[in-house]
Amino acid sequence: VLTPFREILEERRAAGAAAGAFTCYNGETASGVLRAAETAGVPAVLLVSAGSLRAPGGRFLLPMLRAAAERAGVPACVQLDHVADLDLARAALEAGAEAIMADGSKLPYAENVAYVRAVAAEAARRGAGVEVELGHIEGGEDVAAATAAGALTDPDEAAAFVAETGADCLAVSIGNVHGAYAAPPDLDWERLARIRELVDLPLSLHGASGLPDGDVQRAVSLGIAKVNVNAEIRARLLVELERRLPEAQPGANLLDLGGALESAVAEVVAAKLELLGGGVAAKEDAA
Ligand SMILES: [Zn+2]
Numbered sequence: 078v079l080t081p082f083r084e085i086l087e088e089r090r091a092a093g094a095a096a097g098a099f100t101c102y103n104g105e106t107a108s109g110v111l112r113a114a115e116t117a118g119v120p121a122v123l124l125v126s127a128g129s130l131r132a133p134g135g136r137f138l139l140p141m142l143r144a145a146a147e148r149a150g151v152p153a154c155v156q157l158d159h160v161a162d163l164d165l166a167r168a169a170l171e172a173g174a175e176a177i178m179a180d181g182s183k184l185p186y187a188e189n190v191a192y193v194r195a196v197a198a199e200a201a202r203r204g205a206g207v208e209v210e211l212g213h214i215e216g217g218e219d220v221a222a223a224t225a226a227g228a229l230t231d232p233d234e235a236a237a238f239v240a241e242t243g244a245d246c247l248a249v250s251i252g253n254v255h256g257a258y259a260a261p262p263d264l265d266w267e268r269l270a271r272i273r274e275l276v277d278l279p280l281s282l283h284g285a286s287g288l289p290d291g292d293v294q295r296a297v298s299l300g301i302a303k304v305n306v307n308a309e310i311r312a313r314l315l316v317e318l319e320r321r322l323p324e325a326q327p328g329a330n331l332l333d334l335g336g337a338l339e340s341a342v343a344e345v346v347a348a349k350l351e352l353l354g355g356g357v358a359a360k361e362d363a364a
Contacts, residue, residue: 081204085122095297096119096120097119098122098303099307104335117350122155124156130168157176159178161180163192166196170200170205181209181210190238207244209244210283211230211250213250246278248283251264251265252264254284255284256308264296280300282296282301284305294354297353304349304353
């Protein structure tokens with residue numbers, strides 16, 4: 078069921094849980110994500126990257142993901158992940174994105190505010206939501222340097238930033254990074270608690286692939302209402318592809334191969350969703 082981004086996050090926050098947001102590259106990844114969400118009885122955010130939209134055939138991906146979200150048995154929506162390009166954000170909204178992650182985190186503060194406000198205005202016209210980032214969450218290529226260099230979210234600045242931009246969700250940088258971790262990071266819990274005190278919005282945690290389960294659960298208990306997962310899905314897909322390819326090749330059996338990839342994604346996603354809490358099973362336990 079297509080559901081507004083804001084509504085999904087607020088419902089998860091109220092449930093003391095977090096929404097899982099998973100990068101979808103094609104039909105198999107999307108149906109794997111939604112199958113796991115339906116089994117768990119929790120909502121899901123289907124993430125599409127700017128790179129995917131720009132790729133050949135990218136113009137078909139977003140409408141397909143939106144159709145999948147509409148037909149899902151749980152609340153779902155499509156979000157364009159990390160975009161620093163207003164035109165691409167606009168195109169995604171036109172193609173049916175329910176949310177934009179307006180990433181101006183590499184810009185100086187004032188320019189970041191101006192960029193996010195422009196995206197937020199476009200999104201508001203279509204009833205879509207906006208996620209912002211303050212403090213820069215580095216990519217996986219230079220993990221050690223990124224962590225050492227800091228660039229963590231400043232709680233006071235974050236409070237001012239969300240007030241100025243009218244954002245619906247704030248991505249925090251508390252020592253988390255995108256991609257794989259060389260070693261489990263030392264997340265700055267005090268900083269997260271302080272942000273939580275000052276920012277009354279659902280918070281999101283990116284780079285959750287490879288974080289110890291206990292850290293993810295602790296983050297949710299401290300107010301993280303959305304968790305982005307990408308690297309673990311990609312890694313698992315490639316392992317599955319390598320394993321299944323020899324048996325698929327003789328008969329050129331694409332359907333079985335596609336089904337196996339979908340199941341592999343569903344397994345990764347199911348494990349994450351259980352960590353994020355608030356599912357049908359958890360509700361039954363509480364009753
Ligand atoms: Zn991210």
